């Protein structure tokens with residue numbers, strides 16, 4: 001079931017087009033990746049989904065219906081810049097935010113305590129935001145976004161400033177929310193997180209959609225241009241094989257850039273004639289490589 005649908009959405013600031021004709025659908029229980037270089041139009045798109053600004057063209061539908069103020073109750077947002085007030089206690093402001101989204105004080109308090117316990121920081125209940133480290137402030141922002149059990153959740157750089165243990169903790173929570181049916185629009189510059197969490201993505205570049213679809217399917221559109229070869233002994237003259245562009249010696253063998261897929265077979269035959277093979281893999285491009293190719297190194 002489609003939870004969130006953007007149809008030819010367009011937004012302009014003065015004569016600057018911030019989002020040009022973007023269409024995408026997020027299913028119930030899906031984490032959808034919204035990617036792009038700085039200034040590509042991601043925040044503008046998220047703010048339109050949240051109803052904070054209005055599209056100049058196209059349509060956004062939520063479970064098939066247009067925007068209404070009721071939706072604030074079912075949407076959650078973790079903005080890239082921290083949104084909580086430094087001087088106010090965690091409990092006061094998160095309970096307040098949850099009440100704005102329709103929760104009773106008692107339920108909001110219970111939900112906050114549940115998440116503080118889950119994140120192993122129950123003592124933060126009475127702390128002011130300014131007393132917490134940057135990473136822990138991020139965790140409180142995350143709790144503020146999910147405390148009211150939103151059906152549609154918008155996460156902008158959700159894991160920034162977190163140590164690896166906390167990244168895993170929040171990642172597991174995001175997956176759990178997905179499995180419980182939350183639809184998540186997930187924006188980040190960290191491609192490894194996208195590879196792990198998202199099935200489908202849109203890459204924006206200068207306000208336009210440049211790549212869209214299922215990650216596996218997107219990868220299959222790009223040539224596989226790298227061979228990983230681990231061998232027991234040395235392999236001579238790999239760079240003399242037709243189609244080999246470059247050979248790099250790595251810890252247990254070689255990483256070889258190739259021009260055409262046929263070259264991989266020639267490499268295998270060439271190496272087998274000389275030594276035992278421990279690993280042979282024709283690597284598909286990473287999302288990072290695809291992103292850089294489409295968006296350009298200078299913009300990444």
Ligand SMILES: Nc1ncnc2c1ncn2[C@@H]1O[C@H](COP(=O)(O)OP(=O)(O)OP(=O)(O)O)[C@@H](O)[C@H]1O
Pocket residue numbers: 013016017018019036037038039040041042043044045
């Ligand atoms: N309030 C505004 N007034 C004028 N122009 C704006 C405004 N907000 C955004 N823009 C412009 O719209 C374009 C898209 O900006 P947006 O913030 O959506 O990009 P982004 O993809 O979120 O970038 P980042 O990764 O840096 O957060 C940019 O060129 C930006 O300068």
